Amino acid sequence: MRATSDLYKRLLANPGHVKEQRVVINGEIYDESRIVSAESYGGAFERDSLCIGSAVSRQADVNVCMPGDVPAGAEVRLSCRLTLGDESSEWVPKGTFYVDTPETDSETGVLSLHCFDAILKAEIPWEPDQDLVFPMSMPEAMRVTAAIVGVEIDPRTELNEAYTIDYPATDTTIRQIWRWIAAAHGGNFIMAPDGKLRLVPLEKLEKQAVEVLGTEDGEALDFGGFFLALRADAAADASGRTLHETGQDLTSAHNNGLLRPVSRVTLLRDDENMVTAGDDTGLELSADCPFATQTMVDTILDRLAGHQYQMFDATAVNIDPAAELGDLVEADGIRSVLAQIDDDGTGYPDIAAPGEAEREEEFPSAGPYTQEINRKLAQTRSAIEKSAEELRLYVQNDVTNALAEVDISLDAISQRITDGEARTSEIETKVDGIRLETATEAGADGQVYARITIKIGPNAYSGYIKMEGNVDVSGQLSADALYAALGDIADLTVDRLSTSRRIVKYLAGDTTDDNFVRVHDQYVEFVSGETDGSTEQAVNPSGMPIYWEADPNGADLGADGYPYRDGERIFTTTAETDWPVMVYSYEELVKRSIGFEDIDGTYTPVDTFGAGNPQGRHKSTLVKRRKGLELMHLSDNGDIGFVAGDDGYLDLYGLRKTTALDFSGWDDGTFTETVEGIAEPYSYKVEFDSQGRPVKITDDDGHEMAVTW
Secondary structure: OOOOOHHHHHHHHOOOOEEEEEEEEOOEEEOOOOEEEEEEEOEOOOOOOOOOOEEOOOEEEEEEOOOOOOOOOOEEEEEEEEEEOOEEOOOEEEEEEEEEEEEEOOOOOOEEEEEEOHHHHHOOEOOOOOOOOOOEEHHHHHHHHHHHHOOOEOOOOOOOOOOEEOOOOOOOEHHHHHHHHHHHOOEEEEEOOOOOEEEEEOOOHHHHOOOOOOOOOOOEEEEOOEEEEOOOOOEEOOOOOEEOOOOOOOOEEEEEEEOOOEEEEEEEOOOOOEEEEEOOOOEEEEEEOOOOOHHHHHHHHHHHOOOOOEEEEEEOOOEOOOOOOOOEEEEOOEEEEOOEEEEOOOOOOEEEEOOOHHHHHHOOOOOHHHHHHHHHHOOOOEEEEEOOOOEEEEEEOOOOOOEEEEEEOOOOEEEEEEEOOEEEEEEEEEOOEEEEEEOOOEOOOOOEOOOOOOOOOOOOOOOOOOOOOOOOOOOOOOOOOOOOOOOOOOOOOOOEEEOOOHHHHHHOOOOOOEEEEEEEOOEEEEEEEEOOOOEEEOEOOOOOEOEEOOOOOOOEEOOOOOEEEOOEEOOEEOOOOOOEOEEEOOEEEEEEEEEEEEEOOEEEEEEEEOOOOOOOOOEEEEEEEOOEEEEEEEEOOEEEEEEEEOOOOEEEEOOOOEEEEEOOOHHHOEEEEEEOOOOOOEEEEEEEOOOOOEEEEEEOOOOEEEOOO
C-alpha cells in the first residue's frame, strides 16, 4: 500500500469523507466537472487463478468533455483524494496509462480514450547493445530494460543479485524477460499506481496477516496499514435481496473456496527441460523461465510450501483508494490477497482474488498422478551415464529409432547420430572450435550445395569464424568492419568511404604522409595527412574507441599489412580489451574537394582545388552554375578568373590595369607603362616616319606592333 499523510488517514477514518477523482491527460488537468467517466481494471495474474511469472498490463477507459490536444500515446494519470468540509488530502495515484485509441463523439464532443499501462510498451524485442556482458544479473537486466521502456523500478522491488540471464534469443521481448525474472523470484510484475514497475512476490497469507483489532459493526480493520471498514449484518427487502444500509461498506462478497496447499514449484527452461522442487501431494506452481536454477525453485517453495490461496470476489467495496495489488484484504470474514481491482471511478471498486476451487476439487487437471506422469514424459527419452573420465548421454528418438550418443570428456565433446548403418552427420565440439560436417550430393550443375545455419551469441562474442570456399548471402549482411582482398560488387551503398591505411602505416612504422580519398555525404575529398610521430587510439566513424581482439605484439604482418598469429588474422572490436588499436596523429588538409553546395538556394556542383588558408583564400574553385561555368582563384586581393556564360561571352575577372604612361622620352623614341601589381614599368621603343609619326612600337621582349596612318 502507498504511504499516505496523517491528514489522509484522519479523513479516511471519518465516515463522512468524500472521494474526489482527477484525470491528468497530456499534462492538462481534468477535474470532476469535465470527467464523464474514468475506469481502470485488471489484476496481477495472467491466468485465471494463482500463478507466478506474469507481467499484466492494466487498462483504463476515460471519457472527458472539453478535451485538449490528446494524441495517441499521450500519458493519462488517474488520482483520487479525500475531502471533508474545507479539508482536502493529497492526491493519491490510481494508475498511469498511455492512450491507445482516442475517439471523439461528433455530436457530444466527448473524448473517449482506451489506455494501457507501460507494461504493454515492453512488448518489443530486446536487442542488447554490444557493450553489455552476459550472463547478466537479473537486477542489471531489469535496470537496462526498464530504461529502454522508459519506466522507473519501484524501490520495493527486491531482486537476487546472484540470479542471472543469458543473451536473449532473437525476437525475445522485454516483457517476456520480465515474466521470466518474475517467475525466478516467485512473483509477478505490475505497474504501481504511480507508474513505477514493481515485482509483487507471492507470500504465505499467514506471514502477512495481522491481528484483527475488532469485529463490531462498522469498525475499521487494519491489515498492515490497509483499511477496510466492514459491517457484520445485512437486512433483506421484501423480495429477499440483500439490502445494505447507508454507509455500508460493500454490496456483496463471495467465498469462492481454497486451492490445495502449494507443494511443488516447477520452472520450465524449455519444452523438455525443467527444474522442480517439492512433491505432488498438493498444488503445483509452474512458469516458464529459461534461466531457472534449482536454487530458485527451492527458495520459492520454502516461502510458499503449504500456502492455500483463498479465492473471493466483492463488489462496490468502500476501500482505501491507496490500496494496491498485492495488499491483503478481509471482506465479510474472508481474508486473501488483493489480486484484482476493477475501479469504475466512483470510489467503490470491485475487488477479487480470482479462481474457481470447484474445478480443482472435482476435476483436478494436474493432480498428483497427472503431475508425475507429465514430468516424467520429458525425461523418458534420455539416460545419463557418468564415470570418472566422462559423462555420456544417450537419447532415443521414438519416431526414427535413431540413437544419438554424446561423449563428454576432458578434450572433446562429440555427438554421433546413426540411422541403420549409414552415418549421416557428425558434430564435434572441441575446446578451440566447432566443426560441422554434412554429407551432400552434387547438383545437376556439378556444384555441391549445403545449407548451414550457424547462430553464435551474444553479439558481443569476439571469436573467429573461418569459412573456406564460396559463401552466398541471400539476405542482409551487417558488420562493424568489413575487409576483402578483392571485391566484385554489383551494387554498393555506403554512408562513408575512406582509403586511409593509418592502422597499417602505424604497424609498419611508416610516418610518411597519409594521402587518401574520403567519400561522405555529398563530397569526394582528396586528403593529405601529416604526422609528427605522436600517437592516439583509433576510433570508428561513430567515435567509439577500437581494440584488438588479441595481443598484436609479436604477431606477423601479412601481405595486407595486418597482424596474423598462427596464420589467423587478429581482428578489431569496439569491446574494450587490453590492446587498444593505436595510430599516428595526423593534421589533415583537404587538397581537393568535389561536391554539391547550396548556392543561392540551388545545390550546385563545386570543385575546390587546394586547402587554402584559414580565411578561406588561396584556393581555386570550379563551379557549374545554371547559366555558365565559373573558374576562380580566391586571392587576398580578390577573385580572379573567368565566367563562360550562356550568353556567348567570356568575362575575365582580375585583369591588370595600366596605372601610368610616361612619354618623357618620346622624342628619343621611348616610353614606359606602369601596370597594377608590378613595381618595374614596362619599356617600349618607338620608330617614326619622315613626318614624325610613330609607325612601329617594340616591347622589351622584342614583340613588334605596326602603326599605320
